[in-house]
Amino acid sequence: MIKKLLVIGPSWVGDGVMAQPLYRRLHERHPGLELHVFAPAWTLPLLARMPEVAKAHLNPFGHGQLQLRERWRTARALHRESFDQVVVLPNSLKAALIPFMAGIPLRTGFTGEMRYGLLNDTRELDEHELPTMVERFCILAEAPRTALHRPIPHPSLSSQPAAQLAVAQRLGLQPDTPIVAMCPGAEYGPAKRWPQRHFAALAKMLSARGYQVWLFGSAKDQQIGDAISQLADGCALNLCGKTGLDEAIDLMALASLAVCNDSGLMHVAAALHIPLVALYGSSSPDFTPPLSDQAEIVSLNLDCSPCFERNCPYQHLRCLEDMLPERVLQSCLTLLDTTPHETTAHK
Known part of the structure; x- marks a missing residue:
């Protein structure tokens, strides 16, 4: 009999990308599996690029919202799907409520947090045995007291050339000159964001070498993108807020290189198999590294980092301020040919 399984997906874009190896492993363990994912709206474009996911269900609940009556209605709708099993990725009490109410x-x-009873197949997390987020996701595909199946494959997002060209044409972009994608935002907070003047300086250096620079991010990053574009004297094109995530995926797939803060778009770039320079300040590449064989990690490894704070507790942000553009450029050049070449679309 074909198994039907629901995953309660993560709330962040990067975590949504890192969940894909779990989906792949679930299919390996259960041939013919019908896999559904319950996820917030901003992560749904990711699921549309993952062939492992048969159907996505909208999670309409914001952070901290209990809304028991609405959760009951949502649970009743999921109950009608007759799932055999649910895998709950978020560790909150609220994330476990709907599957319990749905009678899965x-x-x-x-x-x-106090989920005994709501979950009936509970696992104890050994943080030392499973130091990365992707490992913690993937272990939930295994039977209890079973070792993690290795190696864990990297996430992979699909992008079709026709879609890439259509978005580029809509925005009047010319992808025939090699592109560097820069992602200067980070939803978590300023302590993850490389300074705008550093991004601008790097954009100038890359432009002088024949690359066009496109800035990616949400509408919340538009002011950051405007500032970088102005500081870069027009060497960086600000696309922040001009695309949804689905279009950003297609445009980023055209790039020869991505330079990203530790953010959701960094994980998107890695899953598109773009050569990637990943910049780490307050966070740690030990927990959420870019899952790619073509990544250069830049981190100063100061005594005060990683602090995992949204804002620098010492008010100096040296972990990113002292990460000079010249240092990042060297990482870019190890991944790029120094002679500009014709860009190729990534699938």
């Missing part, structure tokens, strides 16, 4: 027979997840 097998409910798998880490013990989390």
